[in-house]
Amino acid sequence: MANKGWDEFEIGAMLRSFNGPVSDVALTHQEDRDYSENNSFTASVADWRIEKPVFNKDYCIDCQFCWIYCPDISIISRDKKMVGVDMDHCKGCGICVEVCPTNPKSLLMYSEQTDEEEALAAWPSKETGEK
Amino acid sequence: MLEIRWHSRAGQGAVTGAKGLADVVSTTGKEVQAFAFYGSAKRGAAMTAYNRVDDKPIMNHEKFMSPDYVFVIDPALVYTTDVTINDKESTVYIITTHMSTDELVASQPKLAGKKVFTVDCIKIAQETIGRAIPNTPMLGAFMKISKMYDIEFFKENMKRILGKLPQKIIDANMLAIQRAYDEVK
Amino acid sequence: MAFDKMELRDIEVWDGNFAAAQALRQCQIDVVAAYPITPSTPIVEGYAKFLADGYVEGEFVMVESEHAAMSGCIGAAAAGGRVATATSSQGLALMSETLYQASGMRLPIVLNLVNRALAAPLNVNGDHSDMYMVRDSGWIQFDAYNPQEAYDLNFIAFKVAEDHDVRLPAIVNQDGFMTSHTAQGVKTLTDDAAYNFVGEFKPMNDMLDLDHPVTHGVQTEEDWHFEHKARQHRDLMVTVMPKIQAAFDEFEKLSGRKYNIVEEYDMDDADVAVVCMGTSVETAREVATEMRAQGIKAGVVGIRVLRPFPFMEIAEALKDVKAIAALDRSSPNGAAGMLFNEIAGALFNTDTKALLSGYVYGLGGRDLTKAHLRDLYKELQANADAGKVTTQLQQFIGVRGPKLAFL
Numbered sequence: 001m002a003n004k005g006w007d008e009f010e011i012g013a014m015l016r017s018f019n020g021p022v023s024d025v026a027l028t029h030q031e032d033r034d035y036s037e038n039n040s041f042t043a044s045v046a047d048w049r050i051e052k053p054v055f056n057k058d059y060c061i062d063c064q065f066c067w068i069y070c071p072d073i074s075i076i077s078r079d080k081k082m083v084g085v086d087m088d089h090c091k092g093c094g095i096c097v098e099v100c101p102t103n104p105k106s107l108l109m110y111s112e113q114t115d116e117e118e119a120l121a122a123w124p125s126k127e128t129g130e131k
Numbered sequence: 132m133l134e135i136r137w138h139s140r141a142g143q144g145a146v147t148g149a150k151g152l153a154d155v156v157s158t159t160g161k162e163v164q165a166f167a168f169y170g171s172a173k174r175g176a177a178m179t180a181y182n183r184v185d186d187k188p189i190m191n192h193e194k195f196m197s198p199d200y201v202f203v204i205d206p207a208l209v210y211t212t213d214v215t216i217n218d219k220e221s222t223v224y225i226i227t228t229h230m231s232t233d234e235l236v237a238s239q240p241k242l243a244g245k246k247v248f249t250v251d252c253i254k255i256a257q258e259t260i261g262r263a264i265p266n267t268p269m270l271g272a273f274m275k276i277s278k279m280y281d282i283e284f285f286k287e288n289m290k291r292i293l294g295k296l297p298q299k300i301i302d303a304n305m306l307a308i309q310r311a312y313d314e315v316k
Numbered sequence: 317m318a319f320d321k322m323e324l325r326d327i328e329v330w331d332g333n334f335a336a337a338q339a340l341r342q343c344q345i346d347v348v349a350a351y352p353i354t355p356s357t358p359i360v361e362g363y364a365k366f367l368a369d370g371y372v373e374g375e376f377v378m379v380e381s382e383h384a385a386m387s388g389c390i391g392a393a394a395a396g397g398r399v400a401t402a403t404s405s406q407g408l409a410l411m412s413e414t415l416y417q418a419s420g421m422r423l424p425i426v427l428n429l430v431n432r433a434l435a436a437p438l439n440v441n442g443d444h445s446d447m448y449m450v451r452d453s454g455w456i457q458f459d460a461y462n463p464q465e466a467y468d469l470n471f472i473a474f475k476v477a478e479d480h481d482v483r484l485p486a487i488v489n490q491d492g493f494m495t496s497h498t499a500q501g502v503k504t505l506t507d508d509a510a511y512n513f514v515g516e517f518k519p520m521n522d523m524l525d526l527d528h529p530v531t532h533g534v535q536t537e538e539d540w541h542f543e544h545k546a547r548q549h550r551d552l553m554v555t556v557m558p559k560i561q562a563a564f565d566e567f568e569k570l571s572g573r574k575y576n577i578v579e580e581y582d583m584d585d586a587d588v589a590v591v592c593m594g595t596s597v598e599t600a601r602e603v604a605t606e607m608r609a610q611g612i613k614a615g616v617v618g619i620r621v622l623r624p625f626p627f628m629e630i631a632e633a634l635k636d637v638k639a640i641a642a643l644d645r646s647s648p649n650g651a652a653g654m655l656f657n658e659i660a661g662a663l664f665n666t667d668t669k670a671l672l673s674g675y676v677y678g679l680g681g682r683d684l685t686k687a688h689l690r691d692l693y694k695e696l697q698a699n700a701d702a703g704k705v706t707t708q709l710q711q712f713i714g715v716r717g718p719k720l721a722f723l
Binding site: 018 | 420421422529536544546
């Protein structure tokens with residue numbers, strides 16, 4: 001957000017989430033909402049990541065654990081079906097991978113520069129009980 | 132400017148009495164003030180309340196007063212506090228006591244030579260209202276001594292001020308005011 | 317409006333507390349969150365009773381402390397309601413953190429502050445320590461000298477505070493006991509006239525406007541904080557005074573009662589002037605009139621609006637005076653006294669030759685008598701005659717023991 005002067009903002013240390021009025025916001029997907037520049041949705045934290053989560057649809061059971069646990073609301077889920085990761089707002093914390101219950105996991109952390117296709121091609125196989 | 136000082140115990144109704152008097156006087160177009168000295172006082176502690184009455188707006192907010200009238204609504208305060216403090220030659224005393232005026236002055240020499248009237252507001256309150264709340268009878272006595280208002284006019288106004296109380300209590304207060312008016316000497 | 321109206325007599329005999337409670341009823345406050353404290357208790361008690369008896373449509377929120385009381389007021393005001401409360405002394409001290417929240421969030425809450433001394437030693441009586449304590453908290457501060465003004469200034473406070481160009485909370489001060497518990501004649505407004513003067517509450521950025529979601533109480537660090545505070549100060553310095561004047565003018569049209577930002581009494585040709593606040597202003601006026609009969613051209617300047625401070629208006633009122641006394645009813649605890657400093661600041665770059673001396677008086681409800689004020693005017697006249705301050709710059713009035721004077 002631009003560093004405005006004292007006379008260029010609304011009074012009251014008050015911020016608006018949206019440009020103009022909104023209706024039915026609860027049933028509007030984030031990408032369809034008219035967020036204002038004051039809303040953190042318009043700011044990307046993609047460059048904070050050192051590692052990124054890669055999602056493998058083949059093993060996902062749509063349990064929604066990642067969606068619940070993600071601290072940055074960066075798991076995209078539609079109609080209770082896991083769609084993918086919002087890479088603008090994911091900071092790469094790895095919690096989604098930690099809580100993923102499938103075997104092998106449906107989310108794994110890779111270095112930021114790893115090619116997604118290559119990661120999916122080399123996805124680990126099911127772990128046996130042997131440790 | 133007419134100035135009155137009430138000597139009372141917290142809980143005997145001096146503040147209510149002072150405010151009631153102010154209310155009645157105000158209806159006749161005069162300016163009024165009613166206040167009291169408060170501490171963290173408990174029921175029974177000696178306290179004073181005050182009235183000022185004038186034809187012009189009362190701007191004086193000092194607590195100091197050289198009163199025209201001193202009302203003592205508890206009989207023991209004549210001995211335990213100085214009810215004559217800051218008085219002047221013309222100050223008139225109306226004191227609650229079971230004694231006659233002569234007996235009272237004899238028992239408290241400070242009152243010698245002063246204009247003292249007595250009435251037993253405690254007894255009157257007990258016999259009419261049923262509790263030792265001597266504030267309204269004192270005002271009845273004051274009406275007699277000061278001739279400020281006709282007693283019927285005063286009682287009518289007091290009825291309005293006591294309006295929220297049960298009718299039985301209002302009637303008892305009217306009786307108390309009238310008795311004190313009749314009995315003050 | 318789904319509540320009963322109350323028939324008032326043209327003149328009611330009310331103390332300052334009840335007058336303020338009646339004003340809150342007539343303004344139809346939506347929410348009062350309060351933690352009652354002497355001597356302000358009857359104000360919120362009065363509102364609660366009016367509410368219970370069906371004379372107000374609102375909400376009384378009982379809380380666990382004054383900090384919570386003001387926090388509740390802030391929440392209700394941010395939600396979009398007309399909000400008020402009352403407190404005194406220690407209660408205000410505990411509220412002080414949240415006072416800054418309220419003003420910074422630009423929420424038009426009205427606080428009836430019944431002025432009382434601050435412990436230790438504990439004391440329930442009136443002085444201006446609490447008023448002084450929060451003078452830089454960003455609230456507008458009005459000062460009432462009697463019950464009538466405690467009533468009137470509540471309407472004016474809501475009118476100014478809720479103006480969308482202002483949106484700042486306002487304190488209405490009245491002297492503990494000397495006003496709050498002193499019954500005097502109060503000329504009333506009808507319920508309709510009073511409510512119409514204040515007007516329907518117009519919300520601004522309210523949280524209950526679900527079509528326009530807002531975040532209140534944001535964090536700003538070094539990059540934004542200064543701009544917000546600068547804006548708030550600017551609005552207090554520039555916007556508020558004309559709005560107060562307009563409200564005073566409109567109130568005079570309604571009631572015939574005239575209020576001024578600085579209340580001048582016999583100042584046109586005054587040689588000596590006392591500047592003070594609260595009930596002392598009226599007592600000083602009475603004494604000033606007496607002094608004129610004795611040949612001393614005495615005047616009184618009462619501070620009606622303490623914040624924003626009437627810097628220019630004070631300088632104008634005092635410019636032709638020869639000797640001025642600034643009376644502070646709060647211990648400066650190691651300084652010259654708030655009014656002394658403010659008046660000195662207002663006069664410093666002017667052409668005035670006025671002599672200024674400061675007095676500390678009335679702490680913990682100590683009586684300021686007419687005799688004190690007579691002596692004070694005589695001392696000011698002596699200063700004027702000598703062409704210099706003949707005493708030390710700071711003196712104590714009415715304290716027992718050897719005379720106290722400093723500077």
